[in-house]
Amino acid sequence: MSFVTALRCRECHREYALAATHVCEFCFGPLEVAYDYDAIRRAVSRVSIERGPASMWRYAPFLPCDAENRVDLGAGFTPLVRADNLGRRLGLRQLWIKNDTMNPTWSFKDRVVEVAATRARELGYDTLACASTGNLANSVAAHAAHAGMRAFVFIPSDLEAGKVIGSAVYHPTLVAVDGSYDDVNRLCAELGDRYPWAFVNINVRPYYAEGSKTLGYEVAEQLGWQAPDHCVVPMASGSLFTKIHKGLKELHQVGLIEEPLTRMHGAQAAGCAPIATAWSEGSFNFRPVKPRTIARSLAIGNPADGYYALRTLADTAGAAAAVSDEEVVEGMLLLAETEGIFAETAGGVVVAALRRLAEAGRIGPDETTVAFVTGAGLKTQEAVTDAVVQPLHVRATVPSFEEALAVREAAGTAGR
Numbered sequence: 001m002s003f004v005t006a007l008r009c010r011e012c013h014r015e016y017a018l019a020a021t022h023v024c025e026f027c028f029g030p031l032e033v034a035y036d037y038d039a040i041r042r043a044v045s046r047v048s049i050e051r052g053p054a055s056m057w058r059y060a061p062f063l064p065c066d067a068e069n070r071v072d073l074g075a076g077f078t079p080l081v082r083a084d085n086l087g088r089r090l091g092l093r094q095l096w097i098k099n100d101t102m103n104p105t106w107s108f109k110d111r112v113v114e115v116a117a118t119r120a121r122e123l124g125y126d127t128l129a130c131a132s133t134g135n136l137a138n139s140v141a142a143h144a145a146h147a148g149m150r151a152f153v154f155i156p157s158d159l160e161a162g163k164v165i166g167s168a169v170y171h172p173t174l175v176a177v178d179g180s181y182d183d184v185n186r187l188c189a190e191l192g193d194r195y196p197w198a199f200v201n202i203n204v205r206p207y208y209a210e211g212s213k214t215l216g217y218e219v220a221e222q223l224g225w226q227a228p229d230h231c232v233v234p235m236a237s238g239s240l241f242t243k244i245h246k247g248l249k250e251l252h253q254v255g256l257i258e259e260p261l262t263r264m265h266g267a268q269a270a271g272c273a274p275i276a277t278a279w280s281e282g283s284f285n286f287r288p289v290k291p292r293t294i295a296r297s298l299a300i301g302n303p304a305d306g307y308y309a310l311r312t313l314a315d316t317a318g319a320a321a322a323v324s325d326e327e328v329v330e331g332m333l334l335l336a337e338t339e340g341i342f343a344e345t346a347g348g349v350v351v352a353a354l355r356r357l358a359e360a361g362r363i364g365p366d367e368t369t370v371a372f373v374t375g376a377g378l379k380t381q382e383a384v385t386d387a388v389v390q391p392l393h394v395r396a397t398v399p400s401f402e403e404a405l406a407v408r409e410a411a412g413t414a415g416r
Helices: 037-043 044-050 056-062 085-090 109-122 137-145 163-167 181-192 205-210 212-221 239-253 274-280 306-315 325-339 345-359 378-382 400-412
Strands: 005-010 031-035 080-082 096-100 125-131 150-156 173-177 230-234 262-269 320-323 371-373
Touching: 031 205, 037 056, 044 056, 044 262, 056 096, 056 109, 056 212, 085 096, 085 325, 085 345, 096 212, 109 125, 109 205, 125 181, 137 150, 137 163, 137 325, 137 400, 150 163, 150 181, 163 173, 163 378, 173 181, 205 239, 212 239, 212 320, 230 239, 230 345, 239 262, 239 306, 262 274, 262 306, 262 345, 274 306, 274 320, 320 325, 320 345, 325 345, 325 378, 345 371, 345 378
Parallel strands: 096 371, 125 150, 150 173, 230 262, 230 371, 262 320
Antiparallel strands: 005 031, 080 096
């Protein structure tokens, strides 16, 4: 059962029918799903949620579709890992990693696509489509295959090989577009007016975006039904960042947690940091940029939710950090070496930003902090190829091994 009441403009608050539309006809503001929170309060409890499936669908009453008809590959309820080793390196004694590399296609995008695909079927669509920097393409292709739907996925032509193969294996129509993600997105916006397809991050975007809230729900539940003091979240369009915060607020609104006082911190790569730059300038007006960074999953130069991300930063007394590509690689290696989690470049951005925030005193050593790692490193191996220690090459004899090991240890690089 869904408790959705309407689509509502985030600016002028006009309401619309629950159709495949995403822009207010009056003020051109973005549309967002509205709910009957009083009804949700009566329908859910901590116990009812805990008895639900070990997936994001345990929070079905908070989602804009009928869970009975869900397109479900098992996304969500990923581990919240106590990161003591990384915490010691950063001076943080209450650090946790929300490890969303464990989703079906190894990124958080499975959460949003499961909602979008379910709603698309409810609206009568037989084709899923998207504009993507890689992770979304993987997820749309996989979920379309599972649902028996056609898939058209549009990606920048210079995308990492792992993400291209991670889409192609599901046999969608894969379209590589010359240009940046913003060029891809513009093309898809035009195609959305010409073809009867459900573009998950365009015409069904209001529903799609709601899937990200489940990260906030899960973290609160996994912390014993309480909100963390700090969240450190990667920012591309800004939607994930704002929806995690929305999820925490919704849990409070229906009486499941105390009022969240969480400070929301955003992480971007310096080569594509329109939100972080605006924040550093004290402005709510970001300037679009041309992306130049190895963190391609965050390479959105004109973020759709940039303004709302800046509002969330201000409203929660958070901070934003923009880190260099060198820091991104260092962050990937640091997370892998300390916690055994191989994250994609976006995870390196988060760890590097977390380090910056800790060093600046933005995060106290005993404050509960959750860093969100949203995609797996096997998708972006190129970023660390030249930075990892190479194998020892030996003959199949003990003396050969011991000689090579001695040389490596003398160089101080054994096992990093």
